[in-house]
Amino acid sequence: TQLLEQSPQFLSIQEGENLTVYCNSSSVFSSLQWYRQEPGEGPVLLVTVVTGGEVKKLKRLTFQFGDARKDSSLHITAAQPGDTGLYLCAGARDGGSQGNLIFGKGTKLSVKP
Amino acid sequence: KAGVTQTPRYLIKTRGQQVTLSCSPISGHRSVSWYQQTPGQGLQFLFEYFSETQRNKGNFPGRFSGRQFSNSRSEMNVSTLELGDSALYLCASSFQGLVYEKLFFGSGTQLSVL
Numbered sequence: 001t002q003l004l005e006q007s008p009q010f011l012s013i014q015e016g017e018n019l020t021v022y023c024n025s026s027s028v029f030s031s032l033q034w035y036r037q038e039p040g041e042g043p044v045l046l047v048t049v050v051t052g053g054e055v056k057k058l059k060r061l062t063f064q065f066g067d068a069r070k071d072s073s074l075h076i077t078a079a080q081p082g083d084t085g086l087y088l089c090a091g092a093r094d095g096g097s098q099g100n101l102i103f104g105k106g107t108k109l110s111v112k113p
Numbered sequence: 114k115a116g117v118t119q120t121p122r123y124l125i126k127t128r129g130q131q132v133t134l135s136c137s138p139i140s141g142h143r144s145v146s147w148y149q150q151t152p153g154q155g156l157q158f159l160f161e162y163f164s165e166t167q168r169n170k171g172n173f174p175g176r177f178s179g180r181q182f183s184n185s186r187s188e189m190n191v192s193t194l195e196l197g198d199s200a201l202y203l204c205a206s207s208f209q210g211l212v213y214e215k216l217f218f219g220s221g222t223q224l225s226v227l
Contacts, residue, residue, distance in 0.1 A: 042218025092212040100212045105155035
């Protein structure tokens with residue numbers, strides 16, 4: 001059962017465009033993390049959101065956690081080729097150890113110069 | 114501070130063989146988790162070790178096993194390899210392995226089973 005659905009699966013845009021990717025679930029998560037993975041590398045944590053409705057900004061990236069803590073979005077303003085990669089969301093179902101962290105399948109973003 | 118180190122980076126094996134992958138966590142981190150990543154299934158949790166004990170296990174067959182040593186280094190073993198085991202195997206470490214902690218991933222071992 002895929003608890004976290006990410007959309008779109010693939011996204012190819014030109015440099016300078018804006019984009020939003022989504023992470024949705026029917027389950028409530030105590031927190032949600034966003035990672036970026038570049039080819040040949042492991043995922044790197046970008047942000048963790050904890051409170052429903054929380055918005056966090058990381059330069060041109062804006063992350064939002066849904067009010068009900070079931071969904072999240074990542075908005076990139078003026079995308080650059082360096083933003084290319086696989087964006088993964090991961091939800092923590094409840095307290096405890098890392099085994100309770102569920103990953104989505106990711107959105108593969110390609111930003112063309 | 115050195116990052117998470119996984120060896121080898123690439124492996125080619127044939128069906129029926131077994132393989133051992135190694136992971137050295139960040140110094141001071143006591144939790145090591147293993148994940149399998151494939152294009153179709155994404156990142157799937159294999160197991161987590163903390164202080165040499167398996168604390169959590171994902172939904173994988175018994176052919177997948179692991180262990181952790183006293184210095185927190187970890188190994189995972191896959192016996193009787195199948196074609197479907199071809200994947201990127203990622204190791205991640207954190208201080209205590211709590212679900213809200215930051216996970217630090219290695220670059221992975223790309224396993225191809227022929």
